[in-house]
Amino acid sequence: MDTYLNQTSRIVTNHIISIAEDSICGLFGHSGDLAAMPPKSATIGPRDIANARDHIEMQYKKTVDGGTSWQSMISRLMFFGPITMSVPASILRMYEGTCFIDERVAKDIKRVPDYPDDFYKF
Numbered sequence: 102m103d104t105y106l107n108q109t110s111r112i113v114t115n116h117i118i119s120i121a122e123d124s125i126c127g128l129f130g131h132s133g134d135l136a137a138m139p140p141k142s143a144t145i146g147p148r149d150i151a152n153a154r155d156h157i158e159m160q161y162k163k164t165v166d167g168g169t170s171w172q173s174m175i176s177r178l179m180f181f182g183p184i185t186m187s188v189p190a191s192i193l194r195m196y197e198g199t200c201f202i203d204e205r206v207a208k209d210i211k212r213v214p215d216y217p218d219d220f221y222k223f
Contacts, residue, residue: 105186109146115139147192156198158190160206176206 115123120138150156160176179190180200193200 102186106147106151106192108148110149111144111146112141113144115142147189150192151196153196156193156196158193158198158200160200161203173206173208176202 115138120135120140124133124135124138160179175188175190178188180194182188182191184191184194
């Protein structure tokens with residue numbers, strides 16, 4: 102974790118799943134055109150976040166079809182799960198700041214009948 106927290110801003114190669122998701126739901130529209138997606142991104146390193154003058158986080162629910170959104174689960178992991186590199190936004194809990202949360206994020210996550218109840222516990 103110490104090594105992770107000392108990383109600075111840099112250019113990273115995007116994972117193919119991120120590229121596919123962004124081609125459908127990202128800032129580039131809903132075209133699904135993978136070739137139109139940038140293969141790299143600029144990322145802010147944890148060290149830069151730690152040294153920021155202020156921390157502001159906004160969690161809102163955005164869905165393509167009006168259904169349950171993956172942001173609800175990630176937001177809950179960010180706020181209530183362990184502080185971990187697996188959920189990079191969770192490190193914001195280590196620092197003082199302000200957070201705005203859309204009330205729709207707190208609503209129950211739509212359950213898939215095939216999964217047991219304990220699958221949804223955090």
